[in-house]
Amino acid sequence: MEYAPIVEKVAFNLMKYAATVLPDSAVKALKDAYKYESNSVAKSQLEAIIKNFETGAKFCIPMCQDTGIHIYYVEVGADCPIDDLGKIKDALINASRRATKEVPMRPNAVDPFGSNSGDNTGRFIPWINWEVVPGDKLKIVAFPKGGGSENMSTVKMLKPGVGIKGVMKEVLDWMIHAAGQPCPPTVVGVAIGGGADIAIKLAKKQLMRPVGQPHPDKNIAEIERKLKEAINTTGIGPMGLGGNTTCLAVHMDYAYRHPASLPLGIAVQCWAARQSGAEIAPDGKVTYLHHNIKE
Amino acid sequence: MAIVKLQTPISEEDVRKVKVGDIIYISGTVYLSRDEAHLRALEYAKEGKKLPLDFEGLALFHCGPIVKQDEKGEWHVVAAGPTTSSRMEIFEDKYIEQFKVRVVIGKGGMFERTTAAMKKVGAVYGAFTGGAAVLAAKAVKKVKGVEWLDLGTPEALWIFEVEEFGPLTVAIDTHGNNLFKEVSQKVESNRKKAYEIIGVSE
Incomplete structure (x- = not known):
């Protein structure tokens, strides 16, 4: 054929x-965030985001x-x-x-x-x-x-000795460094293993998951949950203006790695997932x- | 947190009443400039050439819009969200002092030099929600004109007539306050708590 x-x-x-x-899972994640956000500036940002994508959908405008x-x-x-x-x-x-x-x-x-x-x-x-x-x-x-969120994506070649906690710290530190630049609230794709190219490719592929859908492996789902909580504890907030909503979800995956390498890929997605x-x-x-x- | 509606031309007196955290809406004239149009305007001023528009009291928007032109040659705005303002930090202080714009609109915030110039001249930075291109476009009632199209449509000097353009969160006011700086200090103090969640120290 x-x-x-x-x-x-x-x-x-x-x-x-x-x-x-915007796909349903992203709409729901943003509307839930609006409901639970207590910071008034953050709430006004989320309200603008919601009003914006609803109007865009209605009039078929990007x-x-x-x-x-x-x-x-x-x-x-x-x-x-x-x-x-x-x-x-x-x-x-x-x-x-x-x-x-x-x-x-x-x-x-x-x-x-x-x-x-x-x-x-x-x-x-x-x-x-x-x-x-x-x-x-x-x-x-x-x-x-x-482009704005892509500019905050990165690959880091970690020392295997830092372990999974070291990976988590690296992700958290990177998202603190990124602050408001990738237009938060973000979805953060994370992958370890393989090689430099494999890690970032897998990380980016995690952005295809419905927003907030946990990894089927319970241990990885737990890391995703903890990272999301940690990123949201920073107080960066929507657009970096402060608040409790910095990240809508962390999606993680992995490949087996070389004994000498621990590649980490971080793919950042803005609210417009x-x-x-x-x-x-x-x-x-x-x-x-x-x-x-x-x- | 107050909600303030401003009409251009905005006076220095009015803009000095606005404080960090306030939400502002602008009606009147908003014009667009990114890196290239800033450079050209400053160049014109240096050479004593007349600008196509008097910027004093207006709102400057860091934005490269999606525009389309109809059969009659008239321009329409499809989407117009903010671009990253920090790129303009290297000359925004000179620009504000030279042209006395009263509101600078963008995303991501600006730094020390701009904050100092805003305090001195009387101007505020309004953070517009990143990506909220539809809201911005809907507030544009008319494209009043476009200059410097040779720079390309994203970099050209677009002049928009707007109605209640916003919401803009005041992130730098005329008193030297900078919300992005405040947030970044808070984030530093939250770092330890965030580390505890993932079970690491330092």
Whole structure:
């Protein structure tokens, strides 16, 4: 079966909805934070955030002027009957171009040696994360990632001797250093192990989880809970203006590590935790995973 | 915490009444400048060239908007959230002294030099919620003009007519108070408590 024409149409919808409508788990996390926040300045910030994304969704306007750099996660089922795998990349590039023009999204792809391409595409951009998974579906997630929070993402090569407590301290210290810069309340993706590239890749992938969904391993879920509590104890607050809501969730994962290394990746997501995904079945049927999108 | 509504042109007297933690809303003229437009304005002043707009009493917004132009050539604002103000710290003090803007709007706060200039000249920093681009765009009633488009749309000098633009949290006032500095001191004093939660010391 030919997937590219469906992929192009679906990916356009995904980028559009990712930019304009916040997924339910993020909405709930922000509304809960508003309910429990006691600092008056923090409450006014959260109120503005909520009013902002609700108005954006209503009028189909990007919830933030930084509509991010375009990233897609593509999972191809090992039994997916796809005949045009080589055309999927171009289909995604076309979807990004169309979304830039029609939503509209801010052109955010800049040649480091030149100028802005104007259409959110260029060398390696949109970036596509490919994965082969069991099953017969093709899954696409559009993940536009804002620059302010990305600037506070990092990789640290720790000494294995510092242990898990050392990892937790490093994450906490880093988020204190980041303060209001990544537009808190944030979602913090954390991963250890693998290598420098593996740690940050895994950390970023944790941002795809529904906000606040704990890791299935209880020990890791406990670390996530403690880190969230510690970050919120700092009092940085929404936008760094003070308050109890600095972080909506910490999502952690790990890979096995080299005996000599303890890589730590920290991927920071601003309050605009934007994403939208869909699965395409072998009969061409499309199921949208985050948004109620009508064809 | 008071809620204060300001109308441009804003007088020095009125802006000196506003205190850190207050919420302000602005009606009248808000204009946009990022790094490049700051540099050009200061350059014009140095050379004695006339600026396209008298900035005194107005509100300056650190923002690179998403805009679109209709068939008639008229500009419309789609989304206009704040950009990080700290980049402008290197020349904002000179800018405030030269042009006497009364409110600087942005995100992330500013530092010592700006705080000192605001105290001296009479200006406040209003923190606008990062990313709240829709709220900002909805408060814009009209694009009154645009200058210096050669800098590109995000860097150009946009002039907006706004109605109740906000909420802006006053984070630097004319009395030398800086909310971001206060918060950062509080965070330092909370560090030990946060360490205890994850079971580490120092």
